[in-house]
Structure formats: C-alpha cells, structure tokens
Amino acid sequence: MAGLTARLERLERRAAELAAAAAPLPSASAPFARQYRDDPVAFVHDCIVWPEGQGPTAYQDEILAELPRRKRVAARGPHGLGKTALEAWVCLWFALTREADGTDWKCPTTASA
Numbered sequence: 001m002a003g004l005t006a007r008l009e010r011l012e013r014r015a016a017e018l019a020a021a022a023a024p025l026p027s028a029s030a031p032f033a034r035q036y037r038d039d040p041v042a043f044v045h046d047c048i049v050w051p052e053g054q055g056p057t058a059y060q061d062e063i064l065a066e067l068p069r070r071k072r073v074a075a076r077g078p079h080g081l082g083k084t085a086l087e088a089w090v091c092l093w094f095a096l097t098r099e100a101d102g103t104d105w106k107c108p109t110t111a112s113a
Contacts (some may be wrong), residue, residue: 004022023098029100029101030100031097032100033097033101036093037098037101038068039068040055040064040067040089040093040094041056041061041065043092043097044061044064047096048089056082056086056089057082060082063075063086064093067090087109091107
C-alpha cells in the first residue's frame with residue numbers, strides 16, 4: 001500500500017508540473033490584440049495582403065465598423081457581392097484577436113445552402 005501511495009504522490013506532482021507548464025504565459029501577441037481587438041476595419045486593411053488596387057469595398061468597411069458596436073450585423077445582397085469574403089475576414093479578425101489576448105472564444109457561422 002505504501003508503494004501505491006508513493007506512486008500516486010509522484011503522479012500528482014507530475015500532473016501539477018504539467019498544469020503549471022500549460023498555464024498561459026504573457027503573450028508576445030498582446031500588442032496585436034490591443035491594436036485590433038475593437039477595430040476590424042484596420043485588421044482587414046493591415047493584416048490581409050491585398051493585390052495592388054484591391055481590398056475591401058466601402059460597404060464592407062461600413063459593415064466591419066459596425067461590428068464592435070452592435071455585435072451582430074446582417075448583410076443582404078445579390079450573389080457576388082462579397083458577403084462570404086466579409087464573413088471570412090470577420091472570423092479571422094475575431095479568432096486572432098481573441099486568441100491573442102487569451103479570451104475563450106467561439107465564432108458560429110452559417111451557410112446559405
């Protein structure tokens with residue numbers, strides 16, 4: 001029984017060591033998170049590499065700017081307008097800025113078909 005107790009104590013110490021190693025460290029990406037957390041427009045313009053002369057349209061910037069204030073935005077329009085691209089940019093912005101500051105996050109998405 002003493003051997004079992006000693007083994008259990010070693011396992012508990014090892015579990016504590018592993019838990020301490022998994023604890024979040026101060027993030028080098030914290031400045032990134034602070035800069036872009038509430039500014040999806042700047043994120044899309046600064047963090048996505050655009051071909052010369054291309055980038056988000058004015059209406060896409062307008063929708064992006066509403067997100068931090070309203071939390072939910074609906075966009076309705078014809079095929080080819082850029083709604084799916086906009087959704088992808090929003091998912092990237094949300095995931096990267098929340099992950100960078102250590103926030104537990106989820107980003108639900110929907111499909112049109």
